[in-house]
Amino acid sequence: MCGIVGYVGRREAVPLLVQGLRWLEYRGYDSSGVATQDGNVLTICKAAGRIDNLVDRLNDSPIAGSLGIGHTRWATHGPATDANAHPHIGGEGVVALVHNGVIENFRPLKARLQAEGYVFSSATDTEVIAHLVASCLDRQLTDAALAADPHEPLVRAVEDALAQLRGTYGLAILFRDYPGVMIAARLGSPLVVGMGEEEHFVASDASPLAGHADKIVYLADHEIALVTANSLSVIHRDQGLVVHNIHTLEPAAEEVGLDGYPHYMLKEIFEQPESLRNAMRGRLSTEEGTAVFGGLNLAPQQLRQINRFVLTACGTSWHAALVGEYLFEELAGIPVEVEYASELRYRNMPLDHKTALFAITQSGETADTLAALKELKRKGIPTLAICNVVGSSIAQAADGGVYLHAGPEIGVASTKAFTSQCITLAMLALHFGRLRNLSYEAGRRIIECLQQLPNQVARALETNDIVRRIAGKYCQCSNFLYLGRQYNFPTALEGALKLKEISYIHAEGYPAAEMKHGPIALVDEHTPSVFLMPKGFVYDKVMSNLEEIKARGGPVIAIVSEGDTRAAELADDVIEIPYVEDFVQPILNIIPLQLLAYHTAVLRGCDVDKPRNLAKSVTVE
Numbered sequence: 001m002c003g004i005v006g007y008v009g010r011r012e013a014v015p016l017l018v019q020g021l022r023w024l025e026y027r028g029y030d031s032s033g034v035a036t037q038d039g040n041v042l043t044i045c046k047a048a049g050r051i052d053n054l055v056d057r058l059n060d061s062p063i064a065g066s067l068g069i070g071h072t073r074w075a076t077h078g079p080a081t082d083a084n085a086h087p088h089i090g091g092e093g094v095v096a097l098v099h100n101g102v103i104e105n106f107r108p109l110k111a112r113l114q115a116e117g118y119v120f121s122s123a124t125d126t127e128v129i130a131h132l133v134a135s136c137l138d139r140q141l142t143d144a145a146l147a148a149d150p151h152e153p154l155v156r157a158v159e160d161a162l163a164q165l166r167g168t169y170g171l172a173i174l175f176r177d178y179p180g181v182m183i184a185a186r187l188g189s190p191l192v193v194g195m196g197e198e199e200h201f202v203a204s205d206a207s208p209l210a211g212h213a214d215k216i217v218y219l220a221d222h223e224i225a226l227v228t229a230n231s232l233s234v235i236h237r238d239q240g241l242v243v244h245n246i247h248t249l250e251p252a253a254e255e256v257g258l259d260g261y262p263h264y265m266l267k268e269i270f271e272q273p274e275s276l277r278n279a280m281r282g283r284l285s286t287e288e289g290t291a292v293f294g295g296l297n298l299a300p301q302q303l304r305q306i307n308r309f310v311l312t313a314c315g316t317s318w319h320a321a322l323v324g325e326y327l328f329e330e331l332a333g334i335p336v337e338v339e340y341a342s343e344l345r346y347r348n349m350p351l352d353h354k355t356a357l358f359a360i361t362q363s364g365e366t367a368d369t370l371a372a373l374k375e376l377k378r379k380g381i382p383t384l385a386i387c388n389v390v391g392s393s394i395a396q397a398a399d400g401g402v403y404l405h406a407g408p409e410i411g412v413a414s415t416k417a418f419t420s421q422c423i424t425l426a427m428l429a430l431h432f433g434r435l436r437n438l439s440y441e442a443g444r445r446i447i448e449c450l451q452q453l454p455n456q457v458a459r460a461l462e463t464n465d466i467v468r469r470i471a472g473k474y475c476q477c478s479n480f481l482y483l484g485r486q487y488n489f490p491t492a493l494e495g496a497l498k499l500k501e502i503s504y505i506h507a508e509g510y511p512a513a514e515m516k517h518g519p520i521a522l523v524d525e526h527t528p529s530v531f532l533m534p535k536g537f538v539y540d541k542v543m544s545n546l547e548e549i550k551a552r553g554g555p556v557i558a559i560v561s562e563g564d565t566r567a568a569e570l571a572d573d574v575i576e577i578p579y580v581e582d583f584v585q586p587i588l589n590i591i592p593l594q595l596l597a598y599h600t601a602v603l604r605g606c607d608v609d610k611p612r613n614l615a616k617s618v619t620v621e
């Protein structure tokens with residue numbers, strides 16, 4: 001899940017490539033590089049580490065050219081070194097190439113190319129593609145005499161090379177002996193082409209096009225784009241030259257700034273009252289006592305026929321799916337199965353014609369979620385997406401869906417997308433419930449609860465200083481447990497994930513009662529347990545679980561409803577938040593957990609927005 005960018009036009013390429021890579025750095029940030037073509041000279045500059053390292057090298061030895069490609073990496077094969085950074089060279093410097101994806105059969109191809117005399121300088125799967133394109137071009141050029149179009153040998157060579165690959169790719173390729181032309185290709189990894197005035201851009205998503213191009217083409221699988229400053233032709237592997245749909249890009253917000261916050265994650269945590277309002281805007285009908293959606297593309301009759309939902313996702317979105325399971329069962333009486341997308345795509349799950357799928361994803365590019373959706377779509381199952389990125393691959397592939405309108409989420413650790421996913425699932429459950437047996441009164445009460453949430457979340461955010469103090473107390477611990485029941489079980493899982501991914505502390509989430517069946521053995525005075533125990537029908541049960549931990553000397557941090565003094569008598573630290581109904585508790589209770597993870601990571605000196613080993617959207621399997 002890397003970020004790739006390309007430019008061909010009148011302007012110097014490097015400044016545009018570097019700016020584009022900064023936009024795409026959330027996709028991977030362990031090394032980066034660029035290549036430009038100036039006349040018949042291909043020049044490469046790359047560096048391990050952040051883009052600033054690359055910029056330093058470019059300042060030391062600038063490279064010129066108005067045609068170039070760039071890459072920011074999330075390592076799949078080979079450590080984060082200069083040699084493994086992209087771009088990679090093919091043949092004797094005849095090809096330069098950047099790649100986002102994974103080539104599964106790169107080892108046998110590498111062995112064959114080495115036997116043909118190609119020399120490899122990296123441990124990556126990508127370098128195989130570069131040499132393969134060079135070797136195919138060699139073969140093509142012997143027939144070049146025949147080609148009417150001078151660029152045809154390039155297209156043929158790339159087609160021949162791609163036909164030998166097994167895996168996924170988003171590619172941008174330059175050719176030393178063919179000035180002014182770039183080839184891009186897609187299978188599985190997202191790739192867009194931006195169309196400007198006498199210039200074209202290629203990128204993994206639309207963000208680098210902000211301010212440069214407002215016309216965009218989404219490449220589909222098995223498509224190759226031949227791009228020059230003034231022309232774009234798209235060739236499909238089977239259909240040949242295709243007429244590409246040109247979309248108008250929403251005027252992108254200028255560079256999403258930090259607005260005075262030290263990190264995007266903290267900014268996005270504090271944006272949640274607004275992002276929740278955005279998710280609800282125009283979707284709650286007090287008149288009908290229900291929620292309304294414009295993009296499901298299924299008529300009420302069809303929606304009423306559905307008697308089972310499969311919710312699939314990865315990571316934080318999977319935790320939101322678990323919350324969705326409770327909501328759909330409670331508010332709509334519809335059975336739900338929640339499936340990890342990476343498992344669902346290969347499972348032979350029995351599915352009848354009354355089953356529908358919801359794919360839940362912030363980025364809309366997560367490879368496993370896209371593949372699971374395509375698999376169930378292939379079986380004729382109606383597929384719906386809950387997604388935050390307009391025009392993303394999953395949004396395009398689904399039959400219908402709902403956008404979160406949470407705004408760009410830059411911090412790798414997902415925060416506002418989670419609460420927006422939960423409130424959207426609550427509105428969907430209300431919608432389906434009101435198509436069945438949920439009464440108008442009940443619908444109205446649910447709407448009132450939802451509409452109060454932004455203010456209640458704003459009040460929960462006021463615990464920021466208390467949470468920072470508590471983080472200071474436990475930030476040197478090596479293990480944490482997160483415990484909750486019912487709606488707060490997935491919330492506990494999400495709280496543990498937040499701590500793990502940005503502070504690198506080991507943390508587990510459990511249904512509170514599950515502790516007795518093993519995990520309680522982990523409890524000691526150095527292992528804090530975070531209890532989610534707002535007032536509600538399982539409060540007393542959770543209190544008993546808390547007593548079991550205290551009886552074994554475990555420190556307890558309790559998230560409780562305002563005014564709850566009982567828990568305060570037992571817990572070591574208490575964070576009080578507004579009381580809300582069970583079905584919306586995940587949206588409130590996650591707030592102090594997001595803050596706890598954030599402050600713990602800051603106190604441990606971690607890179608909160610770009611945690612090690614992670615990337616914002618996982619576009620490889």
Ligand code: AGP
Pocket residue numbers: 314315316317360361362363364365366369412413414415501615616617618
């Ligand atoms: C969450 O903080 C992580 N960034 C990660 O688990 C993420 O939720 C997962 O990769 C799914 O991403 P998506 O919602 O964009 O599909």
